[in-house]
Amino acid sequence: MIQAKGLELTFQTNDGPVHALKDIDLDIEAGEFVSFIGPSGCGKTTFLRCIAALETPTGGALSVKGMSAEAARQKRSYGYVFQAAGLYPWRTIAANVRLPLEIMGYSRAEQVKRVEDVLSLVDLEGFGKKFPWQLSGGMQQRASIARALAFDADILLMDEPFGALDEIVRDKLNEELLKLWERTGKTIGFVTHSIPEAVYLSTKIVVMSPRPGRIYEVIDSPLPRGARPLDIRDSEAFLQVAHRVREGLRAGHAYED
Numbered sequence: 092m093i094q095a096k097g098l099e100l101t102f103q104t105n106d107g108p109v110h111a112l113k114d115i116d117l118d119i120e121a122g123e124f125v126s127f128i129g130p131s132g133c134g135k136t137t138f139l140r141c142i143a144a145l146e147t148p149t150g151g152a153l154s155v156k157g158m159s160a161e162a163a164r165q166k167r168s169y170g171y172v173f174q175a176a177g178l179y180p181w182r183t184i185a186a187n188v189r190l191p192l193e194i195m196g197y198s199r200a201e202q203v204k205r206v207e208d209v210l211s212l213v214d215l216e217g218f219g220k221k222f223p224w225q226l227s228g229g230m231q232q233r234a235s236i237a238r239a240l241a242f243d244a245d246i247l248l249m250d251e252p253f254g255a256l257d258e259i260v261r262d263k264l265n266e267e268l269l270k271l272w273e274r275t276g277k278t279i280g281f282v283t284h285s286i287p288e289a290v291y292l293s294t295k296i297v298v299m300s301p302r303p304g305r306i307y308e309v310i311d312s313p314l315p316r317g318a319r320p321l322d323i324r325d326s327e328a329f330l331q332v333a334h335r336v337r338e339g340l341r342a343g344h345a346y347e348d
């Protein structure tokens with residue numbers, strides 16, 4: 092689904108070049124849930140943005156569904172969810188979710204049907220007529236996920252979508268996200284700073300290290316695929332993966348060229 096080979100991105104800044112990504116080799120299969128974890132500045136967001144063709148790599152190769160990231164973007168292959176829900180306050184929830192469909196020129200009937208479908212997918216049936224400020228932070232973030240799902244992209248890219256939420260809401264959204272992933276079969280790329288979140292959600296965990304931003308380790312999760320109960324986090328298998336991620340982060344931090 093997504094293949095990076097020797098991917099590099101160097102930003103030219105007034106203070107000299109910043110090697111945001113270097114030697115990134117990664118294969119993401121269709122239907123995988125891949126988390127990116129690493130210290131601030133290791134290039135997690137930059138890599139997600141390259142996949143979505145929001146940044147142009149300065150070296151190496153990147154293919155998405157067998158085409159360039161730009162071509163995949165034009166074919167509406169991505170939905171993108173940001174840390175802040177980013178809903179327009181003057182639009183209702185339904186009108187926010189509908190916005191990409193309006194821009195893409197979907198018929199009015201199709202817009203209404205899709206908005207209804209995705210709001211139900213994120214458990215927000217009946218909230219379409221509310222305004223963002225009438226919803227809790229967790230519900231707003233669910234609405235922003237619905238917006239990213241509205242045009243049925245194969246790939247969902249999520250950049251710390253739950254980072255600003257309290258732990259209980261975050262647990263609930265993590266659980267719901269896994270169910271949604273199981274129902275839709277989408278390929279998900281997910282940036283997080285939380286080890287438990289990465290281990291709970293992922294089929295594959297990509298541990299990154301900074302300066303230059305690169306992949307330190309890719310961990311294939313032994314946990315069962317699909318919806319997982321939250322108490323899996325107390326299991327031995329879970330704790331072992333979490334330990335491996337933590338060790339990787341520690342070692343990767345000392346990994347300098």
Ligand SMILES: Nc1ncnc2c1ncn2[C@@H]1O[C@H](COP(=O)(O)OP(=O)(O)OP(=O)(O)O)[C@@H](O)[C@H]1O
Binds near residue numbers: 129136
């Ligand atoms: N447009 C830009 N111009 C110059 N430098 C940039 C730009 N975007 C990112 N960088 C730099 O590239 C590096 C990687 O940034 P990136 O935002 O991808 O890291 P991150 O791992 O997502 O960090 P965080 O966890 O803090 O969000 C950082 O050193 C950052 O300052």
